[in-house]
Amino acid sequence: MSYRFPDSPLFYRRLDRAFRCARAGEGSYLIDEKGLRYLDASGGAMVANLGHSLEALGRALAEAARCGYVNGTQFTNPWAEALAAELAQRVPEPLRYSYFLASGSEAVEAAVKLARQYWWERGRRGKWKVVSRDPSYHGNTLAALSLSGREHYRRIYGPLLTDFPRIPAPDPYRRPDGPGTTGEALEEEIVRQGPESVAAFIAEPILGSSGGAVVPSAAYYERVVETCRRHDVLFIADEILCGMGRTGRWFACEHYGFAPDILVLGKGLNGGVVPLSAVVATREIVETLARGSGAFVHAQTYSHTPAICAAGLATVRHLEEHRLVERAAELEDPFLGALDALRASALVGDVRGKGLLAAVELVADRETKAPLPRARRAAERLAERAFERGLVVWPAVGHADGGNGDLVMLAPPLTVSEGEIAEIARLLAAALEDLETELAAAG
């Protein structure tokens, strides 16, 4: 059996390459049908926070399946109630109310609609624009993509996208004093747009794949949060990737001591076995809807359904029981320390991150920080060389100037051992050597 287009009727994520078939998982490893093992250093797409093949999740899903499908307009259910209660205990105040959906993109769309409806209920109906950052990634559905500063995803779909304002994202590596890094850009943009037209600002508190694990300064968020408050602009924190313990706190905003008005969760919320995302809002926002229309004018068939919430509940309890959030914080030094040794390669310009989230940025020249030309496909090639050695990493491109900019993301399961961290660094160093040879041969 060949796993590639056009031999199989599966519409693959890539039509120009063959795939190996993963059959099983074990802790930090995925195992293919031939029995080959792959050390999953990115948790797939920064998702598998609990590791692979978790019996607790299987049991939780089987129990919820006994109830089957339950529509959120007709009933509530114990799994949705318990998951909301678990999250309410952990999110920073005044966040409180959780709305469950399936994918991260759906949750971003719902968060934007919630921000809009909040201002509409308050009679401030000119407020609809959402400011986002460049680079950024908030999802692939049309509004989420409209908010995303990721040119190679947007190019073909330009006519379908809404023209939201975007400001430069913090880039302490390349632009340490730029208005994006200091936070000044938000004030300027809100004033340019007119505060009466701006409903919200959306940002990942610690950047995921779009910027490459960028950790903005505390001063940045002090300024940005104050700017939002002063102009009556809601802060939507997209913690789909950086939330749920990934950076060593339950939520990345906790590193900075602020609570957003709306928090969006996904990926690590669900243990990787079913799609689950959440929009968590403050009492003030939900009460405003309750006093006004009496409902959030938004719904999807799988909102609040038992199986997805059961997976989320089992995930939160597993994180708690096994102290995995604390573990992500404790492993930050050994993890980033092991990756730091990759700077021995002339291709590595920067290594950065927080908790168990990291990026290794590739450059053509370490002095000037000039990115490699996109045509060289350095990030993809590095991921391919690593894969051949049994290591899974996540390539990301375009962050330096919208076109160029290569990095690989690392986000191993929060259960990763120190031995596995050393192995990740060893295999990635070997893959970097392979890449250097390959790029030199290509000239």
Ligand code: PLP
């Ligand atoms: N927001 C961020 C920060 C993400 O990293 C992603 C996915 O990578 C999304 C939103 C979209 O989530 P999904 O792919 O589940 O729709």
